[in-house]
Amino acid sequence: MPKITFINADGTRTDVDAAEGSTVMENAIKNMVQGIEAECGGACACATCHVYVDEAWQGKTGSAEPMEEDMLDFAYDVKPNSRLSCQIKVTGELDGLVVHVPERQA
Numbered sequence: 509m510p511k512i513t514f515i516n517a518d519g520t521r522t523d524v525d526a527a528e529g530s531t532v533m534e535n536a537i538k539n540m541v542q543g544i545e546a547e548c549g550g551a552c553a554c555a556t557c558h559v560y561v562d563e564a565w566q567g568k569t570g571s572a573e574p575m576e577e578d579m580l581d582f583a584y585d586v587k588p589n590s591r592l593s594c595q596i597k598v599t600g601e602l603d604g605l606v607v608h609v610p611e612r613q614a
Contacts, residue, residue, distance in 0.1 A: 512605035514541045514559075517611035526598045529592055532607060533557040533593035543609035550594035555583035556613040569605070570584035570594050584614045607612040 509525040514537055516522075519598035520542070526535040533555055536544035536557070552575055563586050572580060576595045580586050592605065 509598055510598055510605070512598070512602070513604075513606045514544075515606065515608045516543055517609065524603075528598055528600060530598050531594050532559065532596040532598060532605070535598065536593060536595055537594075538547055541609065543611075543613065544593060545613050546594065548594075552579055552592060552594060554614075555579050555581075555592065558583040558586075558610055558613055559591055559593045559607040560587055560610065561589045561591050561596075562608065563589060565602070565605050568601055582614050 512524050512526045514522045521603050522541050524535050524539040533550055534545050539548050547556045548554040572591055579592060580590055
């Protein structure tokens with residue numbers, strides 16, 4: 509099972525085992541990661557699962573699709589490495605993925 513590390517704005521780390529085929533957001537909710545709200549349940553219809561993908565992992569998580577980019581317009585403190593965690597599918601290639609949770613969601 510791939511491992512994902514969530515790092516909150518205060519530096520708190522949460523390591524989770526993630527099922528392949530699930531999303532980063534689903535694993536955050538399942539493991540009660542602080543700061544991931546996911547109000548739309550993963551439908552890419554809000555920006556409350558916003559994360560910053562660690563630079564070392566940006567190439568493996570890919571880029572945001574146009575619909576995700578549109579939703580990121582509503583996110584708080586968007587950066588070049590911003591993604592909606594509901595749009596990042598967990599694969600074996602993402603074992604060790606590190607994402608940072610913003611200090612607040614939109």
